[in-house]
Amino acid sequence: MPADEERPRQRGSYAKGIARRQEILDRAIEVFAGRGADRTSLRAIAREVGVTHAALTHYFGSLEELLVAVYEESSKAGRSRVESSQDVSPVEMMIESARTNRQVPGLVQLYSSLVASALEEDHPAARAFATARFARLREQLASRVRTQQRAGRIRDDVDAEAVAALVIAASDGLQTQWLLDASAPQHEALALLENLLRPTAA
Amino acid sequence: MPADEERPRQRGSYAKGIARRQEILDRAIEVFAGRGADRTSLRAIAREVGVTHAALTHYFGSLEELLVAVYEESSKAGRSRVESSQDVSPVEMMIESARTNRQVPGLVQLYSSLVASALEEDHPAARAFATARFARLREQLASRVRTQQRAGRIRDDVDAEAVAALVIAASDGLQTQWLLDASAPQHEALALLENLLRPTAA
């Protein structure tokens, strides 16, 4: 079964439709990156993209699916940049990914609102997004933890899955605290976690 | 300057108005606890409370202020229960507080949506709530960390403020992951953090 998240909903959508969808998505991302998280209604986005709001639902099904697509696409760059080397620590990986996401105005706000929606009932697109993201990240980070445990860079008496969940939670939560209050010790707290995970933590 | 969050906005609101506001708030909390986070529109709450939605804005100013009031009141019990003894660890304190909050259907969802709103512009009530909560919690936990460092229950080579921020972030983030996927190692990750903070962590 191939991934279906890149296709419009209808069966008969081929190259043209996909291309047009991508075109609209690219434009939406520009608009979004240009002025942040506010004014993210279907109608406002449509106005700036240059189509009617009905066209957006045609390609994306719902506002929430469009927002998910915008987030995935906007954060793609930062994600792939770091996933390659198994050398960087889990904490460093989340720090780097957070740094690049913060470059895009409104992206962290968008992420936060998608996660909040995911917790409510009847928001299937947001829930699927958030569930998949956390599952993928936990798996990825846990594997990275195991690698670094074997290399003696992370203490080997800790559960890799628990470390993964903890690092993700810390990264997300500290980002939020920092956005609300720039004096929150985001960096210090992450550095602390990194140190605590070292084999012979001083 | 006395706290003003318990007063209606208008100058001329005395005992009667305050009592009525509290009455409505109590009812709103019941309604909320009864059926969770959905149907939290001003109009739906008003319908169940037995007033018009305009009456709610009269007493609370806006939907967001009402939701903040509902959250503060609903989580008050769990909060005061644990704040007393300086004996429980910061992690235990967050665990306990999370446990009691989880008893109220929709309360965690409400919290998450308030925090998400706080990150957006033009949501002053949510932002004030979230900023104040994080500031208060960080201060409270940091002081607790220092106490326990003196007692030799937390390693003394870590910054108390950073620990506080980290514990809050971990607690919030793990709660979210757990709500989306009950197999997420919420408890294990918090226990891990607790262990890492011990002086002679095994």
Add this chain to the structure above:
DNA sequence: GTCTATACGTCGATAGAC
């Protein structure tokens, strides 16, 4: 297939009657 036009029901907020 694509997209516009249009309509529906709901929303938060507010003005003014009483």
Add this chain to the structure above:
DNA sequence: GTCTATCGACGTATAGAC
């Protein structure tokens, strides 16, 4: 102090032009 009435904006759904 609380209501009714109304406003503009919202997301979604559908009919039909092209």
